[in-house]
Amino acid sequence: METPGSAREALLLGAFVRMADTLVDDYDVVEMLHELVGYCVSLLDSAAAGLVLSDQRGGLQVLASSTDETRLLELFQVQIREGPCLDCIGAGEPVRVPDLAAERARWPRFVPQAVSRGFAAVHAIPMRLRQNTIGALNLFDHGVGAMAEQDLLVARALADIATIGILHERAIRRGEVLTEQLQTALNNRITIEQAKGVLAHAGRLDMHQAFQALRAYGRSRNALVSEVAHQVVTGVITPAAVLTLSAPPGRGST
Amino acid sequence: MSRAWSTGALVVAEAGDDEADRVRHRVVGDLRGGGSELDALAKVCDACVELLPVDGASVSVMTGDLGRECLYATDRVAARIEAVQFSLGEGPCFQAFDTKRPALAPNLRDVAWPVFAAEIGAEPVGALFGFPLVAGAISIGALDLYRRTPGWLSAAQLRVALRLVDVATLVLLGLGLDRAAGAWTDLPLRRAQVHQAVGMLIAEFGVSPEHALARLRGHAFTTGRLVDEVADDLVSRRLHPADVGGA
Numbered sequence: 001m002e003t004p005g006s007a008r009e010a011l012l013l014g015a016f017v018r019m020a021d022t023l024v025d026d027y028d029v030v031e032m033l034h035e036l037v038g039y040c041v042s043l044l045d046s047a048a049a050g051l052v053l054s055d056q057r058g059g060l061q062v063l064a065s066s067t068d069e070t071r072l073l074e075l076f077q078v079q080i081r082e083g084p085c086l087d088c089i090g091a092g093e094p095v096r097v098p099d100l101a102a103e104r105a106r107w108p109r110f111v112p113q114a115v116s117r118g119f120a121a122v123h124a125i126p127m128r129l130r131q132n133t134i135g136a137l138n139l140f141d142h143g144v145g146a147m148a149e150q151d152l153l154v155a156r157a158l159a160d161i162a163t164i165g166i167l168h169e170r171a172i173r174r175g176e177v178l179t180e181q182l183q184t185a186l187n188n189r190i191t192i193e194q195a196k197g198v199l200a201h202a203g204r205l206d207m208h209q210a211f212q213a214l215r216a217y218g219r220s221r222n223a224l225v226s227e228v229a230h231q232v233v234t235g236v237i238t239p240a241a242v243l244t245l246s247a248p249p250g251r252g253s254t
Numbered sequence: 255m256s257r258a259w260s261t262g263a264l265v266v267a268e269a270g271d272d273e274a275d276r277v278r279h280r281v282v283g284d285l286r287g288g289g290s291e292l293d294a295l296a297k298v299c300d301a302c303v304e305l306l307p308v309d310g311a312s313v314s315v316m317t318g319d320l321g322r323e324c325l326y327a328t329d330r331v332a333a334r335i336e337a338v339q340f341s342l343g344e345g346p347c348f349q350a351f352d353t354k355r356p357a358l359a360p361n362l363r364d365v366a367w368p369v370f371a372a373e374i375g376a377e378p379v380g381a382l383f384g385f386p387l388v389a390g391a392i393s394i395g396a397l398d399l400y401r402r403t404p405g406w407l408s409a410a411q412l413r414v415a416l417r418l419v420d421v422a423t424l425v426l427l428g429l430g431l432d433r434a435a436g437a438w439t440d441l442p443l444r445r446a447q448v449h450q451a452v453g454m455l456i457a458e459f460g461v462s463p464e465h466a467l468a469r470l471r472g473h474a475f476t477t478g479r480l481v482d483e484v485a486d487d488l489v490s491r492r493l494h495p496a497d498v499g500g501a
Contacts (some may be wrong), residue, residue: 056409057416058271061444177359179412184355190390193446196464197453201495207450233391233456233463 008043010182015039019161028224029185030192030235031215033064036137036162041066044151047119048141049075052085053127053135055186056179058085060135063189068208075113076138083110085136088124092133094156095124098146120144120151125155132181134163190225195229202239217242221236274417281421290329294425296326298418299397303314303328305414306407308383308399311428313422315387315395316351327394327411329497331377335400338373345370346384347396354393357384361404380404385419392463394426406488429481451485458495473498 019039022032033051040049050065051073062076079085079106084095097103098121104111114122120140122191126133137159139147147155166181192214199210218225233238281294295313299466300309310332316322322340327333339345344367349357359365359382362374383399397419407415420443429442442448449469455466470488474481487493 007423054284055416057420057442081420176406177358178356178358179358184353187354187386187388187390190388190443190449192390193449194390194453194456196455197450197455199453200450200459201454207489230391233453234450235456235460235462 005089009199011043015043015158015187017160019072019158019165024167027165028188028218028226030063030188031218032162032165034159034215037064037066039158040137040155044139044147044155045141046139047142048072048140050138051135052076052079052087052138053166053185055131056182059116060089060187061189064184068206068211075110075117075119076112079138081109083107084122084124085138088136089133090125091136092126092128094126094137094152094153096146097122097124099144100143101144114140118142121146123152124145125159127159127166129160129163129167132167133157134166134178137162138165138199150242155209188229189239191226191233192229195232198232199239199242201244213242217245220245271309271413271417272445273305274301274414276416277305278424281425282439283399285425291425292325292356295422298425299328299332300324302397302399302418305418306399306411307405308401309378310335310400312347312398313387313426314340314398315345315394315426316393326422331379332398332400334384335374335375335379335398336350338370342369342373346382347386347398350384350386350396350398350426351393354386354388356386357382358406359383360406367394378402381406383407385415387419387421387423389427389443389465389467390452392467394423394464397422430436444483445482447485448481451488454488454495455498458498469498 016026019032021027033252037049040046040233048066052060052065053063054061055061060080063252065072065076084097088095093107100111100114100120100122118151120143123139125137125139127137137155166185167178177222195214196207196210199205199213200207202215203210214228216226218228221228232239232242264445276451278297281297285291285294292397299311299313302308310327310329312322312324312327312332312335314322314336324336325337328346335345336347339347345355346359362371362379362382365371380403381402385397386393387395387397399415423443448482451470452463452466455461455469456463459466470484471481474484478485484498488495488498
């Protein structure tokens with residue numbers, strides 16, 4: 001009989017194998033980061049997870065989040081100015097906030113917004129390779145309390161793999177590759193937003209459903225999400241083709 | 255630092271940031287005062303040379319393989335770099351435009367454009383940095399920087415460069431008029447809703463992303479609102495795409 005522990009172990013293993021795949025195979029940064037935040041929610045029991053990358057202009061951009069729920073996205077948006085995420089990227093070290101309510105003075109903007117959305121604790125894990133901190137993984141919890149040490153290790157390991165995946169081996173030495181990769185990822189994210197808009201309007205979906213449709217189509221064709229997005233936006237693929245293929249039986253589920 | 259929250263002061267700020275911001279404000283101010291877009295792009299290029307350790311800058315617009323034009327170059331060498339690229343069909347500006355990613359060559363000796371490198375060899379060009387002017391699937395051109403000696407830009411310099419590239423992108427996309435003030439993170443390019451709204455208009459009218467953006471901008475202009483606001487209304491379905499008429 002399988003214990004919950006060993007079931008989790010199997011999931012964990014699957015996640016690492018999947019993330020490691022991105023290092024050797026053709027992969028899409030945006031898709032990989034979405035898988036990463038998905039694992040954080042399913043494996044680490046986080047209520048919500050999000051990932052921000054440095055835009056190299058002194059700001060941060062939300063690249064992936066476990067939900068497209070507007071209120072959550074707004075919370076990430078707030079973090080661009082103030083909060084554990086920004087501190088984490090500044091220091092290149094994890095920032096653990098087991099009790100958000102106790103930190104109002106530290107982050108007067110961020111804490112009330114996070115609390116009002118039902119979050120009680122947050123952990124920020126840097127995406128760092130040597131001296132380069134390119135972003136942070138953000139894990140939100142509904143209950144007060146520090147993340148288990150073991151879970152934190154898992155989150156750091158996943159973040160590390162994702163970081164190496166983004167920077168790739170050449171980037172470790174060459175600053176220009178880092179810039180090329182990051183700027184491409186940021187622009188791909190914009191193309192995906194445009195494609196979400198196309199699918200949302202054509203298929204009467206919300207933005208989250210539109211994104212799921214895009215990913216499902218990409219997976220079925222073994223194509224990169226950002227490439228599919230570009231083809232949708234430029235009319236190479238019709239919205240109908242994507243929507244038909246990804247339509248779940250019944251209506252409106254994701 | 256975060257005191258000016260409502261006006262969106264960046265928590266992390268460096269000297270170059272202020273200068274890049276000043277350039278943007280000046281450019282936006284000029285456009286509002288009836289200045290031409292060409293003048294605005296010239297100011298951005300001049301600012302690149304002034305604020306960065308580069309010797310020349312240029313902006314070119316491209317539409318696919320055929321339509322390409324250098325709109326401004328700060329000096330003869332920068333103009334020559336563009337001319338050589340256009341005649342050969344290769345180089346940093348082409349690559350940046352084609353791949354929608356920066357094409358950065360801190361040492362021209364190591365680059366992947368052998369014909370271009372040979373042709374430009376007679377000119378004093380050591381490093382070339384090509385930045386695409388893009389917004390998702392919308393690709394309009396490139397901004398090229400050159401320096402006489404090989405060498406990479408520091409992280410702080412790169413930051414200034416990317417901010418100036420953003421200004422050029424905003425000017426060419428016609429989004430520069432939206433806000434006289436506001437922090438970098440508030441630029442329309444940063445707002446997911448703007449891009450989602452462009453997508454909705456593509457689906458409604460079956461037009462190109464460039465055309466969809468033009469409609470969005472046109473609607474904002476004629477109704478006296480910000481592109482952000484119109485986009486918000488579209489995405490939250492308070493406004494139907496069919497009601498966003500021709501530009």
